[in-house]
Each structure stands twice: as C-alpha cells, then as structure tokens.
Amino acid sequence: MRSMTLALFALFFSTSSLAHDYTLxxxxxxxxxxxATAxxxxxxxxxMSISNTGDQADRLLGGSVDFASEVQIHESSMAGGMMRMQHLPDGLVVPEGGKVVLRPGSYHLMFVxxxxxxxxxxxxxxxxMFERAGEIEVEISVAGPGERGPHQEGDAMEMDHGDMSHE
Ligand SMILES: [Cu+2]
Incomplete structure (x- = not known):
C-alpha cells in the first residue's frame, strides 16, 4: 500500500513538473x-506542441540556446525501413486555427x-523565433533519455538522435 502511494505520488510529481505552457x-x-543527452x-x-488560435498562419523559423551552436528544425520519417532525419531550412508552418506537435519520431528542434x-x-x-509573432523565451524540462513525452501517437517511429548521422 505504501509503495503504491509513493508510486502514484511520483507519477503525479513527474507529470506536473513537466507541464508548463507559454503564450505569444x-x-x-x-x-x-x-x-537528456549522453x-x-x-x-x-x-x-513541444504549438497551437495557433489566430486567423493567420505563422512559421517557426528556429531559435537560439546558450548550450549549442545552432538550433535547427528537423523532421524524422521512415523511408524504406530506415529512420531519416531531414533539416527543414524554411522552418515549420503553424497553420491558422491549427497545431503542430514536435515529438520524437517526427518534427523536432535539433540542438546542433x-x-x-x-x-x-x-x-x-x-x-x-517565429516569422510573425517574433521571439519568445521558453524553459524546456529535460526528461530521461527514453522519455516519449505526452504526445504518443506514432510511437513506432521512435529514434535515437545520438546514433543518427547528420548530412
Ligand atoms: Cu534531428
């Protein structure tokens, strides 16, 4: 009983400590x-997920951090049974009234x-940095190396960045 209570507490704590959101x-x-990285x-x-309640599309262009030389926007996808990762130099459109989800196996920020x-x-x-809305500073929570995040659709496309080559 006691271990169950502790487990539930741990689950609640880890979930709530990750949940935060920002508006721009x-x-x-x-x-x-x-x-977390090795x-x-x-x-x-x-x-992260980015929602746009406005009536004009915006575009995530990239960003900056003090712990890496560059922030790129990438898309992972399966091609011929291999996970591929592609740099999106034009950024990622956030459609009006819509939402994009950056998650493992799909779109993501790549700290290069x-x-x-x-x-x-x-x-x-x-x-x-967004094309229309401008810049916003957000805090990212660093989760464990195997964390899949709250958005679990398409989890079969799991990947490990550490082993991925960047061309
Ligand atoms: Cu990447």
Missing part, C-alpha cells in the same frame, strides 16, 4: 521538453553542436 500573441507553446553527444532533440550535456531533471532556456 495567438500562439500557445505547450510543454517544451528535451531528452556525455559527448553532438546533438540533442527538443519537443552541443556544448554541454542536457541533464535529466534540469531546465534549459530556448529562444524560439
């Missing part, structure tokens, strides 16, 4: 998070040229 004009950025890993992935590890349980600051 008609954009809402929900639950930004990243995965020592020496060259890249890390960042995830990591200058320090992302450590589970810590928070890091990311400045996101």
């Amino acid at each position: 004009n008609s954009l809402s950025i929900d639950h930004p998070w990243a995965r 020592p020496g890993a060259p890249v890390g992935g960042g995830f 040229g990591l200058q320090r590890r992302l450590v589970e349980g810590e928070r890091e600051t990311v400045t996101l």
